[in-house]
Amino acid sequence: MKRKICSVAVAVALPMMAGNAYANTPSAAELKERMFGSVFAEYYMPDRKKTRDADFDYLTRGQGLGFDLGYRIDENWAVRAEFARDRLKNKLTRDRISGNRYGVDALYHLNNSGVYLLAGLNRHSIDKTNSLNVGVGYRAFLNENVSLFAEANRYQGLNKGTWADAGIKAGVSYYFGSAAAAAPTPAPAPTPTQPAVVDSDGDGVPDHLDQCPNTPRGHKVDERGCTVYTEVAQRVGSAEIRVLFPFDSAEVSREQRADVARLADYLKRYPTATVEIEGHASRIGAADYNQRLSERRAKAVADLLVNTHGIEASRITTKGYGFSRPRMEGATREAHRANQRIEALVTARIKEPVMR
Structure with missing residues (x-):
């Protein structure tokens, strides 16, 4: 059920964002070596094991808000650090349980598309667990600085047994600076004017190479223009x-x-x-x-x-x-x-x- 919710949410969000994409989306080359920051909302879904286990306070789904700060390394790769404040529920008491999620991710952007893949490490303060996450996202630009994005992530536990959470989030990012202006195409070098070839004595050797000017007409000459x-x-x-x-x-x-x-x-x-x-x-x-x-x-x-x-x-x-x-x-x-x-x-x- 949890996986279906993730898939449906991302499937709905991505086309909507693509439809509003900025007509002049910056190229990957224009985005490299730029900082970006984001704010987002997320919907976090703990594994069923956590919902049934006292060690995890019977945690169930909830919402959260967060922000991230990242850097686009080159045309494909980026890194980011993120923080989210989540409010989950105790399934038995229905009490609200708040906690933080800290993470670092590496993002790989697919060529000529807004799609990216990601992987990272997370720390969850609510249940004091660590996880490895993998996910997929889509980003659509409103202009050369502002973009919308949506992601779906899977969190694989690294402690407290085997468990797997899921989460979806959507947000807005701002890319600092401006796209580097493309280098102007240099004007073609003027074609040098070829000097007119002058052969005053008509012997087939131009004057500037002729060492024997005024050769009589009809005489065979060598490469210096002299009679043979x-x-x-x-x-x-x-x-x-x-x-x-x-x-x-x-x-x-x-x-x-x-x-x-x-x-x-x-x-x-x-x-x-x-x-x-x-x-x-x-x-x-x-x-x-x-x-x-x-x-x-x-x-x-x-x-x-x-x-x-x-x-x-x-x-x-x-x-x-x-x-x-x-x-x-x-x-x-x-x-x-x-x-x-x-x-x-x-x-x-x-x-x-x-x-x-």
């Missing part, structure tokens, strides 16, 4: 060195060395250039003889460039053509003089831009 070059071998010129040799001789006379000196100067101006010395002969005598003669004459000029003018031998090649490449056809004196010659073909490594 390739080296190609290119014949840059030929020089005829007219050296007249005595019969069956490949010695360059002192008078004929001016042309060789001019060739040496040319090679010194272009350090990467190479030269091929071609020896030629006129159509006098056998072909084999003239072939060997043209080779000796080409080598004589090459030796002069190396030994006298300091040109590297690696830059010089020689080749004899005999009379296979005459400059002037015929067997006249003029034809012999034109064909008896040395030609120097100069080739240089030229850097050319790679085109896109």
Whole structure:
């Protein structure tokens, strides 16, 4: 019977409170770390054992008033200490018996609801007993500070044998302080304005990275914006060195060395250039003889460039053509003089831009 009364009372009280709940109920985060105090009325129902036992003064049901003081630790947990002054009855004499109940409780609030669970310890001065209590409650806020609550508790005896009381209570609580204002949402950081990319010479490398401005249009460039070059071998010129040799001789006379000196100067101006010395002969005598003669004459000029003018031998090649490449056809004196010659073909490594 006692349990039914508890259940009905709480079942009736909770919907009524929920219907009047404050529309802007503070969130659990807004309640944490706040003190609260409550006043309440309770209806206390001793165990039947107490009603029939002289050791408990034949206690039966009664009412009481009380207050509590608590602290909300975080979004779920709270603690409180409470005091209640109860007036129960002696079932036999119907006399009023007054006494106090002291208790401490831990409360656990369920997420996103007004429901909470509790457990604690109590001291009852009426019958000098101690108990462990467990219960359930519901809290509904009228505003951010004031709330109504209802609870049902079960008190399990810790001394004087085995017994179990029950109680229901309803009250009003006040939460001290105010809900912490939510931190304002920071304004989004302004998006930095991207500077316009300028490529004055149109080579694909922006001006602020271009180390070679004004690159000619169409040139392929590297990451620095500089033209990419390739080296190609290119014949840059030929020089005829007219050296007249005595019969069956490949010695360059002192008078004929001016042309060789001019060739040496040319090679010194272009350090990467190479030269091929071609020896030629006129159509006098056998072909084999003239072939060997043209080779000796080409080598004589090459030796002069190396030994006298300091040109590297690696830059010089020689080749004899005999009379296979005459400059002037015929067997006249003029034809012999034109064909008896040395030609120097100069080739240089030229850097050319790679085109896109």
